[in-house]
Amino acid sequence: MQLLLAMAMLATIAACDIGCGNEIVPRSASPSRAISAVVFNRHCGATTGLNTQVSIVRGSAAPSGAGNTLILEGTVPLKLRWVSESGLQITGLSSAKVFKQEQWVAGVSVAYGM
Structure with missing residues (x-):
């Protein structure tokens, strides 16, 4: 019974992305453009x-x-600013x-501000 309940919860969590949509607002590329936020x-x-x-x-x-x-x-x-190739500031x-x-995240140090 516990296994069945655990499987049902896992299926529910996995299905959470179904029917979701993303509207991209801004994109900010790192100085080398290898990564973006x-x-x-x-x-x-x-x-x-x-x-x-x-x-990222x-x-x-x-x-x-x-x-x-x-x-x-x-x-x-939000405002994004790359301070270096591996440093991102989000305010x-x-x-x-x-x-x-x-x-x-992904080799990038993220700092936050109001």
Whole structure:
């Protein structure tokens, strides 16, 4: 019974991306353009609100799934600035509710500010 429940929960989590869409807002390439930070608004249907997410991706790739760097409640106008090839600064978080906030993603150190 516990195994069946665990499998059902796993299937539900895996299905969370089905029906979700990403609207890319700005993209900011690193100085060498080898990697990019992408801000996008993610929506997963009428029962969930928009949220703002950031993913660090290789080159000009599109983010796949949920943000791997930052996830905020609502639509938040973020600003991205590369301070080096491996250093990214994200500002504009203000008082948004934070669901995910990584300090290190794909070899990039991420700093945050209001």
